[in-house]
Amino acid sequence: MSENNVTNENAETMADALNSVETVHVGDTVKAEVLAVEDKQLVVGIEGTGVEGVVPLKELSTQPIEDINSVAKVGDKLDLVVISTIGKDKENGQYLLSKKRVEAQKVWKDIQAKFDAGETITAPVTSVVKGGLVVNAGVRGFIPASMVEDHFVEDLASYKGQDLELKIVEIDPAENRLILSHRAIVEASKKEARKEIFEKIQPGDVIEGKVARLTNFGAFVDLGGVDGLVHVSEIAFDHVDKPSDVLKVGQDVKVKVLAVDEDRDRISLSIKATLPQPWDNIETEAPEGSVLKGTVKRLTSFGAFVEVFPGVEGLVHISQISHEHIEKPQDVLAEGQEIDVKVLSVDPTQHRLALSIKALTEAPAGSENHENNNSNNRGGNRNSNRGGESRGRRGGRREEHTSIPAEYQQDDSGFTLGDLIGQQLKDAAKGNDED
Incomplete structure (x- = not known):
């Protein structure tokens, strides 16, 4: 083989080698071999190019890395993205590469x-x-x-x-x-759970739940993916100003289902309905003749309603407030006032509790004769009243009588109309007698 032929073959081999070297561009995905592992970076050789590059620690993974050696070791082959070039000499320069961007x-x-x-x-x-x-x-x-x-x-x-x-x-x-x-x-989870719950629960059911949210008007209870509302009035038998005063978010509670309205996506619940009823064992808790402490809850023209236990109110008729005559309860009592009362009678079936304040105080001197005289006068007043009514009818004159407001005629205390109007009828009879 001639010298010229050998020279030509060497030239062709070098040209082929140069032509086989791939050009690297920013943004390319390349394969590279780890040449060295340093504290903050990897040094790699890009296959098919004859050039090196570095992979900074922050570009090694999408996850936090505590030890660079846990990610790569010398000899590993990695798929990398070319981020930028380092240096102006393309052949002898280096490239900045990223494994994280491939991931x-x-x-x-x-x-x-x-x-x-x-x-x-x-x-x-x-x-x-x-x-x-x-x-x-x-x-x-x-x-x-x-x-x-x-x-x-x-x-x-x-x-x-x-x-x-x-x-x-x-x-x-x-x-x-x-x-x-x-x-x-x-929302998707609750929708599925809501469908199951609405199909399963019925009014009257007692179930377990967890307090999810508290508002000024009540507590939302999670029933297992669906929230039901316990109105503030249904939390306890005694008065609750704010639900947060007695309940906490995350608290487990037992509730009774009051109503289910699937169309409006509402479930009404009650906590107090699962508690012992206030009037249970009332004859034992408040026997006739016992003395109790109570709080004046409401004042009406005919007496005072006094709460002696949470959810249990009794009536102190106006005639049982004082030994002395009073025009109206507001003259001597105030709502929120704490007082001692004596139990006159108990009717657990009708939820009626008759109370007295004056029974705990000593009657003024001479009051016994005064009461006797009043008793006699009441008999006379009744007769005079009947006569007055007859005269009124004959003469066409319409008599004026004191009446009980309609809202008290069926008061939820359980007292009858006759119980509530006592003093007013007395006053009316006395007025007719004077006429």
């Missing part, structure tokens, strides 16, 4: 596939920012505050570190934009 590309493809299929993803909340939550879904995802729950959440701090199931609302890999919703998951 992100795969993550975006996987998220896109789940989005297209209508599937959900689960991701941990990494931080709380203004307006919502940031999650790590392999790529950065954002949950707007309005999409965290199906109700307003004032403080989102408690969500940090939680794994949340999320619906993909918007995805744009080119803009690195991923919008997610946990509210959609909550």
Whole structure:
């Protein structure tokens, strides 16, 4: 073989080798071998190029890395994305590469596939920012505050570190934009649970629940995916100013179902209906002749209603307030006043409790004769009254009588009309007698 032929073959071999060297461009995905592992980076050789590059620690993974040696070792082959060049000499220079961005590309493809299929993803909340939550879904995802729950959440701090199931609302890999919703998951879950619960529960059922939210007008109780409302008036037999005074969020409670309205998506509940009834054992708790402490709850023209136990009120008729004549209970009593009362009679069936204040005080001197005289006068007054009524009818004159307001004629205390009008009838008879 001639010298010229050898020279030509060597030239062709060198040309072929140069032609086989691939050109590296920013944005390319290349394969590289780990040449060295340093504290903050990997040094790699890009296959088919004869050039080296570096992979910074922050570009190694989408997940936090504590030890770089746990990610790669010398000899490993990695798929990398070219981020930029380092140095002006292309052949002898180096490239800045990223393994994290290759992983992100795969993550975006996987998220896109789940989005297209209508599937959900689960991701941990990494931080709380203004307006919502940031999650790590392999790529950065954002949950707007309005999409965290199906109700307003004032403080989102408690969500940090939680794994949340999320619906993909918007995805744009080119803009690195991923919008997610946990509210959609909550609503879908509650919808399914709601359907099951509405099919299962009936008015009158007693079930277990957990206090989910407290408002000024009541407590919302989670029945297992559906919230029912316990109105403030249904929390206890005694008066409750604010639900938060007696209940706490997360507290387990027993409730009775009062009403179910699936069309309006409402369940009315009661806690007090599961408690012992106030009038149970009232004959033992408040026997006739016993002395109790009570609180004046209501004042009417005919007497005072006094609460002696939570949910148990008795009537102190105006004639039982004082040994002395009083025009109206408000003259000597005030709502909220604490007093001692004596039990005159008990009727647990009708929920009636007759009480007296004056029975606990000594009658003024001479009051016995005064009462006797009043007794005699009452007989005379009745006769005079009848005569007066006859005269009134004959003469066409219409008599004026004191009447009980309609709302008291069937008062929920259980007292009859005759019980409530006593003093007023006495006063009316006395007035007719004087006429």
